[in-house]
Amino acid sequence: MILVTGSTGNVGRNIVHHLLAAGEEVRALTRDPAGSGLPAGVEVVEGDFARPDTLSTALEGVQRAFLFPVFGALDGFLGHARGNGLERVVLLSSSAVTFPTPGWVGEAHQRNEEEVRSSGIAATFVRPTVFMANDLAWAEQIAATGTVQGPYAKAAMAPVDERDIAAVVAAALTSQKTLDHVSLTGPQPLNQVERVRIIGEVLGIPARFEEISRDEAHAHLVRHMPAPAADFLLDQLKSAVDGEGEAVSTAESVIGRPAYTYASWVEHRIADFRR
Structure with a gap:
C-alpha cells in the first residue's frame, strides 16, 4: 500500500x-x-x-x-x-x-x-525547479486584457510540468532502489515574455507581457504570501535576467520519456486558462 x-x-x-x-x-x-x-x-x-x-x-x-x-x-x-x-x-x-x-x-x-x-x-x-502550474496565476489577466504584468520580463527559467514531477515521484515510490534525490527542470529555458507569447498562441489570442517595477510586484505578492517568500521569488527572477537560463536537467532517464514542453502544458491546462 x-x-x-x-x-x-x-x-x-x-x-x-x-x-x-x-x-x-x-x-x-x-x-x-x-x-x-x-x-x-x-x-x-x-x-x-x-x-x-x-x-x-x-x-x-x-x-x-x-x-x-x-x-x-x-x-x-x-x-x-x-x-x-x-x-x-x-x-x-x-x-x-x-x-x-x-x-x-x-x-x-x-x-x-x-x-x-x-x-x-x-x-x-x-x-x-519552478512549476509551470505557477503561471496559472496569469489566467485572469490574460482573459481580461491579454496583458500579463510582472517584474523582470527577461528572467529565463526552465519551468517543469507537474505531470513530470508526479512521474518522478511515482517512479521513486515503485523503484526497487532508493534514490537519494532527483533534481529536475523543464526541457527548455523560457523567459516570461516567451511564456506569455506561447500561452496566447495556444489559446489563439493576442497576449503580451508588460514589465512593472519590483516594488509594484512585491506589493502584489505580499497579499498572497509571506514577505520573505515574495523576496525570494523576486530575487530568483532578478538572478535569472542576465544569465542564459537554468541548466536543463530533465528526468527523462527516470521516467523513460521526454519531459513535457511548455506548449504541451498549456494545451493540457487550456480549460483553466479559458475559465
Missing part, C-alpha cells in the same frame, strides 16, 4: 493516477474525502497534518508514502510513520535547497529534508 498526501493538488492528483496505472494499491490522504474527486480504486481517507491524531489510521498497512511539503508540521506524520513501520518516504522538496543562497523557500525545504533524514526512514528528495 502506498499513501499519497496532498492528494488533491497539482502534483498529488497526478501521482495517484500514475500509481493506479502501475497497478499499485493507493490510499489518498485529504481533509475532505467527499470532495476529493479522486478516481475509483483509490482508498480515500480523512487526515490533516495539523491534527496528528488523524494520521495513525491513515498509515496502517502502508509501506511507502509521498510526503507533501507542509512546513513546520512533519513531526507528527513522521512519528506515526516510524510507529507503523513505514519503509520509504518520497518528499517533494525544491531545487532551491541547492542554491548558494537558498533563501526563505530553500531554507524551509532544507529543514523538511533534515527532519525526514533524522527520522531514520529511507527517503528520496524530489527537487523540481
Whole structure:
C-alpha cells in the first residue's frame, strides 16, 4: 500500500493516477474525502497534518508514502510513520535547497529534508525547479486584457510540468532502489515574455507581457504570501535576467520519456486558462 498526501493538488492528483496505472494499491490522504474527486480504486481517507491524531489510521498497512511539503508540521506524520513501520518516504522538496543562497523557500525545504533524514526512514528528495502550474496565476489577466504584468520580463527559467514531477515521484515510490534525490527542470529555458507569447498562441489570442517595477510586484505578492517568500521569488527572477537560463536537467532517464514542453502544458491546462 502506498499513501499519497496532498492528494488533491497539482502534483498529488497526478501521482495517484500514475500509481493506479502501475497497478499499485493507493490510499489518498485529504481533509475532505467527499470532495476529493479522486478516481475509483483509490482508498480515500480523512487526515490533516495539523491534527496528528488523524494520521495513525491513515498509515496502517502502508509501506511507502509521498510526503507533501507542509512546513513546520512533519513531526507528527513522521512519528506515526516510524510507529507503523513505514519503509520509504518520497518528499517533494525544491531545487532551491541547492542554491548558494537558498533563501526563505530553500531554507524551509532544507529543514523538511533534515527532519525526514533524522527520522531514520529511507527517503528520496524530489527537487523540481519552478512549476509551470505557477503561471496559472496569469489566467485572469490574460482573459481580461491579454496583458500579463510582472517584474523582470527577461528572467529565463526552465519551468517543469507537474505531470513530470508526479512521474518522478511515482517512479521513486515503485523503484526497487532508493534514490537519494532527483533534481529536475523543464526541457527548455523560457523567459516570461516567451511564456506569455506561447500561452496566447495556444489559446489563439493576442497576449503580451508588460514589465512593472519590483516594488509594484512585491506589493502584489505580499497579499498572497509571506514577505520573505515574495523576496525570494523576486530575487530568483532578478538572478535569472542576465544569465542564459537554468541548466536543463530533465528526468527523462527516470521516467523513460521526454519531459513535457511548455506548449504541451498549456494545451493540457487550456480549460483553466479559458475559465
